[in-house]
Amino acid sequence: MLNSTPERRRRLAATALLLGAAISLTACGEQRGTDSAAGIPNPPPSSSSPSSSGASPYAEPGAGDGAPHYNENNAGRLPGEMSADGAEDARKEADRIRPVLRRLWKEKKWDVKSVRAALLKLGLDGMLDVREMESRFETDHYVTPEGARVGLRVRDDACVTAFVQKTNFEVRTNGPYPESGCFEPPFAH
Secondary structure, eight states, rough: OOOOOOHHHHHHHHHHHHOOOOOOOOTTTOOOOOEETTEEOOOOTTSSGGGOOOTTTTTTTTTOOOOHHHHHHHHGGSOEEEEEEEEHHHHHHHHHHHHHHHHHTTTTSHHHHHHHHHHHTTTOOSSSSEEEOOOEETEEEEESOOEEEEEEEEETTEEEEEOOOOOOOOEEEOOTTTBBTTOOOOOOO
């Protein structure tokens, strides 16, 4: 038979208190109440509760990787908002550019000069910017892949950005970037 001395009860109470504290510290930010009558934790919050999403309470809404200040730190890499009219106009221009880039890609003509000449035939002069592909770091040095990037300012709030290179091509619409216009900046500062 177990000896139920006051000293033993105090030790058991202290152990239970420490276990309860340890469990509450490992709850990873979840708030749970207890049924005070039975000393049993309430069930976790429903899936509609913000705390059940696993998101950090310190993250900004819509933050890419959930890090605090993500949007602030990456503001230069986030495109501006397009109006409905701007988005529609950009979509129309993208629909005109896509078949030209598809044809150039199939013809294996992705140099800046060929791409610019083909797009100027669409009447895009003045608002068209065609550049080399952005260089990128590979292993121990920078390389600039063959190909061309396209930036077309359709309206003050709307752009078409595209590229054509050996492996593929892409055409998309977006708002302008604060510091780099239609082209996504390579990095933020």
